Amino acid sequence: MARKSQKSANYLSARTIRRTAKENRRITRQFEQKLNRKHVAPSEYATTMKDPANVLEVEDLKTYFFTDAGTVKAVDGVSFTVPRGKTIGLVGESGCGKSVTSLSIMQLLQRPQGQIVSGAIRLTQDQGQAVDITQMPISAMEKIRGKDISMIFQEPMTSLNPVFKIGSQLDEVIGLHNPDMSREAVKERTIEMLELVSIANSRAVYDMYPHQLSGGMRQRVMIAIALACSPKVIIADEPTTALDVTIQAQILDILRRLKDQINSSIVLITHDLGVIAEMADEVVVMYAGRIVEKGTVEEIFKHPSHPYTLGLMASKPVVSRHVERLYSIPGNVPNPIEMPDYCYFRDRCDRAFAPCFGEYPPMISLSPTHKVACYCYQQSADTKE
Amino acid sequence: MRKYIVKRLLWSILILFFVSFLIYLLMRSLPSSYVETVARERAAANPQVSYKQWLERLNELYGLNVNPLQGFFIWLSQALRGHFGDSWYYGVPVTQKFGSVIWYSFALGAAALIFQVALAIPLGIQSARKQYSTLDYATTVFALIGISLPGFFFITILKMVFAVNLGWFDLNGIVGRMHDTYSPFRQFLDICQHMVLPTLNLVIIGTGSLLRYTRTNMLEVLNSDYIRTARAEGLSERRVINHHAFRNTLIPLVTIIGGTLPGLFSGALITETLFKIPGIGYTSYEAMLAGDIPFTMFYLTFMAILTLLGTLISDVLYAVVDPRVRVS
Numbered sequence A: 001m002a003r004k005s006q007k008s009a010n011y012l013s014a015r016t017i018r019r020t021a022k023e024n025r026r027i028t029r030q031f032e033q034k035l036n037r038k039h040v041a042p043s044e045y046a047t048t049m050k051d052p053a054n055v056l057e058v059e060d061l062k063t064y065f066f067t068d069a070g071t072v073k074a075v076d077g078v079s080f081t082v083p084r085g086k087t088i089g090l091v092g093e094s095g096c097g098k099s100v101t102s103l104s105i106m107q108l109l110q111r112p113q114g115q116i117v118s119g120a121i122r123l124t125q126d127q128g129q130a131v132d133i134t135q136m137p138i139s140a141m142e143k144i145r146g147k148d149i150s151m152i153f154q155e156p157m158t159s160l161n162p163v164f165k166i167g168s169q170l171d172e173v174i175g176l177h178n179p180d181m182s183r184e185a186v187k188e189r190t191i192e193m194l195e196l197v198s199i200a201n202s203r204a205v206y207d208m209y210p211h212q213l214s215g216g217m218r219q220r221v222m223i224a225i226a227l228a229c230s231p232k233v234i235i236a237d238e239p240t241t242a243l244d245v246t247i248q249a250q251i252l253d254i255l256r257r258l259k260d261q262i263n264s265s266i267v268l269i270t271h272d273l274g275v276i277a278e279m280a281d282e283v284v285v286m287y288a289g290r291i292v293e294k295g296t297v298e299e300i301f302k303h304p305s306h307p308y309t310l311g312l313m314a315s316k317p318v319v320s321r322h323v324e325r326l327y328s329i330p331g332n333v334p335n336p337i338e339m340p341d342y343c344y345f346r347d348r349c350d351r352a353f354a355p356c357f358g359e360y361p362p363m364i365s366l367s368p369t370h371k372v373a374c375y376c377y378q379q380s381a382d383t384k385e
Numbered sequence B: 001m002r003k004y005i006v007k008r009l010l011w012s013i014l015i016l017f018f019v020s021f022l023i024y025l026l027m028r029s030l031p032s033s034y035v036e037t038v039a040r041e042r043a044a045a046n047p048q049v050s051y052k053q054w055l056e057r058l059n060e061l062y063g064l065n066v067n068p069l070q071g072f073f074i075w076l077s078q079a080l081r082g083h084f085g086d087s088w089y090y091g092v093p094v095t096q097k098f099g100s101v102i103w104y105s106f107a108l109g110a111a112a113l114i115f116q117v118a119l120a121i122p123l124g125i126q127s128a129r130k131q132y133s134t135l136d137y138a139t140t141v142f143a144l145i146g147i148s149l150p151g152f153f154f155i156t157i158l159k160m161v162f163a164v165n166l167g168w169f170d171l172n173g174i175v176g177r178m179h180d181t182y183s184p185f186r187q188f189l190d191i192c193q194h195m196v197l198p199t200l201n202l203v204i205i206g207t208g209s210l211l212r213y214t215r216t217n218m219l220e221v222l223n224s225d226y227i228r229t230a231r232a233e234g235l236s237e238r239r240v241i242n243h244h245a246f247r248n249t250l251i252p253l254v255t256i257i258g259g260t261l262p263g264l265f266s267g268a269l270i271t272e273t274l275f276k277i278p279g280i281g282y283t284s285y286e287a288m289l290a291g292d293i294p295f296t297m298f299y300l301t302f303m304a305i306l307t308l309l310g311t312l313i314s315d316v317l318y319a320v321v322d323p324r325v326r327v328s
Helices: A002-010 A014-035 A098-106 A138-144 A166-177 A183-196 A202-206 A215-227 A245-262 A273-279 A297-302 A307-314 A375-384 B002-028 B034-045 B051-062 B068-080 B094-129 B134-148 B151-165 B184-222 B225-232 B237-260 B269-274 B280-290 B293-321
Strands: A054-067 A070-083 A087-091 A114-124 A130-132 A149-152 A233-237 A265-270 A282-287 A290-296
Touching (some): A014 A054, A054 A265, A070 A098, A070 A114, A087 A273, A098 A114, A098 A149, A098 A265, A149 A215, A166 A183, A166 A202, A166 A215, A183 A215, A215 A245, A233 A245, A245 A273, A265 A273, A273 A297, A282 A297, A290 A297, A290 A307, B002 B068, B034 B051, B068 B293, B094 B134, B094 B184, B094 B237, B094 B269, B094 B293, B134 B184, B151 B269, B184 B269, B225 B237, B237 B293, B269 B280
Parallel strands (some): A087 A265, A087 A282, A149 A233, A233 A265
Antiparallel strands (some): A054 A070, A054 A114, A114 A130
């Protein structure tokens, strides 16, 4: 019986798909029209930061993908803040919405299917001003991408345009955001950026094509492109995943050094807890499109609270400890199309108890900075109050 | 790069030798030979000399009394000195006949290619940018109609609409009835007017595949990581498409278009025949039917040279547009 119902849940008739597709087109068209507007008054997306010490505030962000099979709530109510000069680590397994969160911040979602449905992403501007990225049309977004907020991607091998020289790709970004710089000044700045990311023969690399460089070198170039205009926020989406371990350390080192040099903040997305421990000041743990736990790096590593975080910690290989088999969290992430209205981790959790069968748990504060979405801590929170 | 080109050219010469040898063998083994046809006609007209005798005399006259291998080397040694002989069917030197017809075909092919590229590339890019939009579906349908339906179908419809019903153009031919009385400029315009329908037909049947190629490539490029990087850098959408994406879309397109260059000289047999345009496609078809060895040998060897050049050109262009394949 159970098997039968599961089968019918996965089977979609052509009529259902057509209906969903039509409905999706109607919804996404509205979003698209809003995004493609030209000449929008800046007052429409102007806002103020809740806390002036933050450079980026993400509040109740919901990003959905309207697919023919149904709506995928890839990011469902994510809130976190990025204070100036700090590094925020975004952790979680594949498909938990880390990358979608970062692409939402950049407005680089795969459109028209992927849309920011609600929420706010506030990015600080000069003189106490701020903009809400969710309200910005593409034309306005283009002006802050690369200048105030930039991104380093996971795949250095394919992230550079293969037909243009390294130099011209860097020149383009610098020239774009500094229109009054002369060509020579732009070129000097490019060479300077290449040297900053520890590329030794910067003048030779200037005239090279991406395929002539190794993965590590390309990721350095990507970092140079991302940092060329001294952005306020750098989003690094698994910047070291595709690189070998020795290069990883170098790349992280460059990233950390340059962050301090230009005084920007980093949103570091990774599933490598070692990288997080090394780099991050605060950690946000995501699971199936929601935040399950967040806190400072000490809190997360010394007192991991959510069963999922505990599982992540347990599945991290430790060199000094000998284990027969590396731990892995049992089960799978639930079907993203029809998310249940209870804790998404319940079916994989070894600490599930009666309240878990109720609605999705609220965020419970364990300390002013440490928050967890799990009923296990409800009581301790209640007694504290 | 120069070394590579020289190497390719030397290989081309070898290939050319075998290609021309094969063509000669095939021409000699055709069941209907020009000499037999003429011998039969002469024997019928003049019964005093038998068919056998005529055949012997003509074989000697046309140099067919040697075996195909010898015949080929005789042809080759002449051809290398630039002597392609007289056309048997047309009765004039091969090169002269060729020179008098090739430019009609070239003009037709060139005009069609220019319009095809000018239509296919912008439309392909637009339909890739707006995938699954009305424009995308419309271009796909028209492209597939153009690819699937034969040329003579469109020719019939074009003639019906534009020549018969509207009367804007003549039904066929390359010049109008009053051509000789016109001033040179009017004569040129007259020829142009007669080229409109054939060109239109070639555009209809040729644009589709190029359009689909452009669309597929553009879609692939637009989904690639470096386009996302370009957007993340803050480049405007127009610059992303026209500069970053277009340069990458160009790579496969250049090879395809480079490969079609010989097609400019090959002529469009069906279109030329139906519009009675004395182009090379029509002329060589007639020559081949008659078993005219000198003309066919010249034409097919010329085509082989162009094909080899075409692939060489597209390989060189590949290196020009894609730095990854440059031979160091």
